[in-house]
Amino acid sequence: MPNPYIEFAAHYTCPACAKAGTLRPNLSCLDINGEPTIIAVCAHCLVQANMTAVIAHHDGLIDNMSNQTAARDTIYSVEVDNVDAIRKQIADNMFLTDLLATKRSNLKSLVYLDVGYGAGYSLYAATERMGHVMGVDLYDDSIRNICAAVGEPTNLELKGDIAALSQPADVVILWHTLEHIPNCPEFIGALRTKMLPSGCILLQVPLFQPRAVVDVHFSFFGLASLRSLFFSTGFEEEDYWFDNENGFVTYMAKLPAS
Numbered sequence: 001m002p003n004p005y006i007e008f009a010a011h012y013t014c015p016a017c018a019k020a021g022t023l024r025p026n027l028s029c030l031d032i033n034g035e036p037t038i039i040a041v042c043a044h045c046l047v048q049a050n051m052t053a054v055i056a057h058h059d060g061l062i063d064n065m066s067n068q069t070a071a072r073d074t075i076y077s078v079e080v081d082n083v084d085a086i087r088k089q090i091a092d093n094m095f096l097t098d099l100l101a102t103k104r105s106n107l108k109s110l111v112y113l114d115v116g117y118g119a120g121y122s123l124y125a126a127t128e129r130m131g132h133v134m135g136v137d138l139y140d141d142s143i144r145n146i147c148a149a150v151g152e153p154t155n156l157e158l159k160g161d162i163a164a165l166s167q168p169a170d171v172v173i174l175w176h177t178l179e180h181i182p183n184c185p186e187f188i189g190a191l192r193t194k195m196l197p198s199g200c201i202l203l204q205v206p207l208f209q210p211r212a213v214v215d216v217h218f219s220f221f222g223l224a225s226l227r228s229l230f231f232s233t234g235f236e237e238e239d240y241w242f243d244n245e246n247g248f249v250t251y252m253a254k255l256p257a258s
């Protein structure tokens with residue numbers, strides 16, 4: 001690996017704004033696996049980026065897809081026989097639609113899309129309150145196990161790619177998704193083509209702190225870098241909330257009415 005403190009200038013692009021040569025290596029820390037990791041600041045969008053992951057991804061040293069699916073059999077596995085535990089998890093995962101209900105009065109008439117839904121408890125929970133519910137993730141084993149255990153909702157659509165979705169969405173959920181994306185403007189731009197006018201994105205990401213650093217997290221956003229990303233891709237800011245206890249920021253952006 002080249003010395004990123006020296007050879008950073010034009011070689012790498014910022015995962016949050018996709019500008020080339022803007023990352024400035026800023027500090028070193030140990031990631032959650034004890035690996036030394038360099039954190040950079042982007043001179044354009046002010047995101048804090050995992051420079052070590054950016055370099056590894058750029059140089060083809062990591063396979064982002066297999067890294068992302070490594071959670072499949074561990075943190076996102078679902079025990080299909082444990083129906084009571086699954087029902088409890090679904091009930092405990094109403095918080096997204098609870099939050100949406102404070103912002104939109106007509107949830108039953110809205111098309112909901114969750115990209116990177118993980119285990120799928122909150123996706124399943126959304127089927128009880130929203131109109132049509134679409135989920136996109138790299139694998140769907142766990143949500144299918146949930147459906148097998150407690151019943152398949154008639155308003156649930158599962159896809160492996162946003163290009164395959166049946167209809168545009170009013171509400172897009174990106175819950176701990178954006179930090180995994182190596183080119184956020186490209187991702188948000190593609191997502192925008194699958195959204196209706198006045199549609200909103202509700203997201204949460206981890207703030208920078210060493211315990212959030214892992215090789216699958218490229219970006220640590222704050223308010224300035226989220227504003228840079230969403231304003232540059234045609235969105236307006238609706239609201240934001242800092243979770244000081246957990247070190248997360250929740251952000252809501254919306255598209256203009258036309």
Ligand SMILES: [Zn+2]
Pocket residue numbers: 014015016017018019022042043044045046047
């Ligand atoms: Zn940037």
